[in-house]
Amino acid sequence: MTITTCSAPGKIYLFGEHAVVYQKKAIACAVDLRTRVSVQKANDHVISSSIGTTGLDTNKHPYVTQCIKEMEEYIPGGVHIKIDSDLPVGSGLGSSGAVTIAALYALNIHFEMGLSLEEIATLGHTIELKVQGAASPTDTFVSTMGGAVMVPDKRKLSLPECAIVIGNTGKFSSTKDLVANVKKLKEMYPETIEPVIETIGRLSCYGETLIASKEYPALGRLMNINHALLDALEVGSEELSTLVWACRKAGAWGAKTTGAGGGGCMVAITDQPYEVANAIEETGYQAIVTRTTSQGVREE
DSSP: OOOEEEEEEEEEEEEOTTGGGGTOOEEEEEEEEEEEEEEEEESSOEEEETTEEESSOTTTSHHHHHHHHHHGGGOSSEEEEEEEESSOTTSSSOHHHHHHHHHHHHHHHHTTOOOOHHHHHHHHHHHHHHHHSOOOSHHHHHHHHOSEEEETTTEEEOOOOSEEEEEEOOOOOOHHHHHHHHHHHHHHSHHHHHHHHHHHHHHHHHHHHHHHTTOHHHHHHHHHHHHHHHHHTTOOOHHHHHHHHHHHHTTOSEEEEESSOSSSEEEEEESOHHHHHHHHHHTTSEEEEEOBOSOOSEEO
């Protein structure tokens, strides 16, 4: 029985979380932490992952279940899907985008549907919208195409070549709630909060120039500013700040929250990845050393 295995990368935000909700610019990068999905024909639909084996199940496997539903007309009988991932779930690293894109691409190849990468990215965003109720197209686009991307215009940038260290607080946070809280804060104090959001967006434009000229210490300083502005929007947490400061003390050029905040992960750029990772682990949290990647979804 033939098996098709595809993988898609997760992502970090170098700049622009929350500002992107208000159509300001943000820079997202694919990182070399991948979700792998294997597909083979079966009599029934079966989905297996580290959280168990189910049939179509909108609680345990909502994204892959929705992928199967969207593509059901192309699938004769059933399909067995196996998921294996380097990405912690609900941590701001785009785990749902990666599993959705890897599953769609594997189904696309296995059942010879002939979808283009653009169609995969668009369908992936549609699936995230159906499951979450609201979703940015960024995660699914970056998982599909790889590389560094300026959003919302989806423009490819040069890829940062420095080491990336991710610190995971292990604390789950709700993107939906955090976005709603920022909106409320903006309505209460528009004259203060609107310039903060505007500045976060502007950092992405400065960041693009520094990535192109490989000025990573300066890029790090801008990330530090972005982190402070996210704290001003009240999406920080004690754990994230502890990790950010531990990374900076250990020699990171810059360190900030990545994703919605309130928990989840932070990201640091550095030329001393193992010292920085060690500093994260000494505070009692999980460290992941990785790099950016130009490779989006691919067949393994």
